[in-house]
Amino acid sequence: MAALGQICIVGAFGLALYAIVSSVAGVRIGSRELISSGRNAAWAVTALITAASVTLLLAFAVHDFSLRYVWEHSSRAMSIDLVLAAFYSGQQGSLLYWAWTLSLFAAIVLWQQRKSGPHRALMPYVVAVLMGVEAFMTLLLGFVATPFEALPRVPTDGVGLNPLLYDEGMRIHPPMLLAGLMSWSVPFAFAIAALASGKLGNEWVALSRRYAMVAWVILGLGNILGAWWAYHVLGWGGYWGWDPVENVALMPWLVGTAFIHSIQMQERRGMLKGWNVALIMVTFFLSIFGTFVVRSGILASVHSFALSAIGPYFLSFLALAIVGSLALYFWRLPGLRSDNQLDALLSREASFLINNLLFLGVAFAIFWGTIYPLVAEAIADQKVSVGPPYFKQVAGPLLGATLVMMGIGPLMPWRRASRAHVLHNFIFPVTGTLVGLATFIVLGIRDSFAVLGFGICLFVLGAILQEFVRGTLARHRATGEPYPAALLSLIRRNNRRYGGYTVHLAILMIGVGAVGSQVYQQQTQATLAPGQSVTLAGYTITAQGIQTNQLPGVKVIDAMLSVNGQELRPEKQYFDNFPQQPSTKVGLRSTPFEDLYVVLGDWSGDGPAAQVSLAVFVNPLVSWIWAGGVLLLLGTLVTLWPAPAPSRQRVTARLPRNAVGVAP
């Protein structure tokens, strides 16, 4: 099996290189045969990497411990779904997963753009760029970090999976996140193809925008799933720790968000052509950087960076990609001039520009804080920790400002807003916000951060609802449809616009959850003998000892608690393979308003007489974040849904001369 997998990878590497040369040469000398040969090679790369991935999955399924990777990441005691999840639990496997999903995406792009059209001139270069990335990954997989390394002697059992991965969140979060980082390669490929071919018109913009939306939602969900996993497994009461690994996956998403906004300036007004190319380039570079950091954890120290085998390769690839992209960019710069000028500061265009400044500002602040420990170590040999307080103080205000822009932007018309227009659009959201805030203050929400945060959320909510209401009313007047039907067909017929607003609502829900849990989290710790209780925010938690269950391969300790009369069981799991690394399962009771979150820290004694140490949190509004994630997916799907055909089509076919007519 090792040989088969290895042959597939090396074959894919060779074919990927061939596809690049063939596609580019085909365009240059105008040979259709070479171009289609390059395309076929890309299909073959997809087939080979799929074969390699299936080989590795099979090796896991049959417990082939002659492979070092299988031996390191699985054991006979593991159930089949876990064994298959072990595929992407280590560095080599997750790089293979990345390469595999990229090859599948490349195949989908080839299939979707198979018909002839104005985008045809772009496609050979798109193939070349995607295969360039693929060649780099297969180079790593074939020669540096191969998952198909054989062991000299076959062990009888494997080491097993890292305990953190036993959770279902960990089974979907990493593949989502890696796929999200991977998928920015596609819009990037279209941008590079536009530069290389000189077709700088609207073809690449429309395609790149759609694929960028796909990448945006996958990476966004990957991040939200990561937060959800951290929340219910890591047991520190929060969901986002501003950890380097989290930050590097957030940065491409932020710059990508700037891209999917500013690309509309080009679509509608022919502006910011060069800027958009630059944005998608930066997003792609950050995605490659993110993949690298996520898979090697190098940001802990300069020294671990130098030790990592894949480090120099990633840096070289990144340097090559940056230099190549910049060269193309400056070569084509004269063709990237704007068709139009900015008409007024009060306009949609200007608010998109401010949006871009803010998103790039946040991304830069996070980037700077994330790499700064490395910088300080390299230039001054000093250890600096950059923890959550830094990111909250620096990124927090900028993120708040992006939220404000989310309210202002959609209310601004393209080109120029008149004073009357501004007044007409802002009067309701602003009045609503003031009334809402007054209600909040009367109800007792007086923390300044909460008032500011919820105030921004109210304003944005008002702005978005106003758009929905006005649209529905207008449609009701025009067509006479009843209101619910008018709303639905409004969304159906303007899916990009109202899908976008739905995504904004989702972001708003995440914002509400973040503000609520940030400001109003309550926490206490207690060590309780059986029968003793602790009270926090109206929850009375009574201890009733522990229960120990020995399951195959894992010992599970349950704290037996009752919360206001109902049972709650936070867990500690000790895996036989990793006894030093217990994993936590938080005892969680969720409502739309708040979560009760109980972590079993320690215990002494056994059975019903045991004494337990608990950390208890009450986290308000956290479930809004997860609901926001679901709405985010829905809104993006609405946006990407193919637009309906125009409602009325003239019948153009002639009736046959001898047709039987129906009297009117």
Next chain:
Amino acid sequence: VTIVRLLPVVLVGILMLVAPIIARADTLDEGVRRVGLQLQCPVCEGESVADSPSGLAGDMRAVIRARLAAGVPDRQILDEFVASYGDGILTEPPKRGISLGVWIGPLIGVAFGALVLGLLLRTWRRAPTPSMPSSGYPIDTDVANEFSRYREEFRR
């Protein structure tokens, strides 16, 4: 005028009434968490002393608890940890020495971005804007000349 003069007195009065409430709400556990959140666990990656399950973090929490119980203010406890572990122990990088750079970076970045954007907006605004809505297609120079002649005539 008398009301303005009385204002500080009223404020101090309110503070004196409120202060004991604030102080009482602040238990020792909360203090340990408050201080612990500001310290980086030296043996773990990315976890604070308040959250880390490691033994060293537990010992550090015990030290914090003892110092708080002895009435030592937060600032001084943090300084004691900095004295033995260096600035790297703080989760919030101090605004001094090499750590200052991490705070200045984003400020410079955003200020630079705003400056570029501002200059860009200015040049765009200065550029003569076409009074006809542009269709996105370049207009033939002859046609453009024709248009401007009409406009001239219209103004007369």
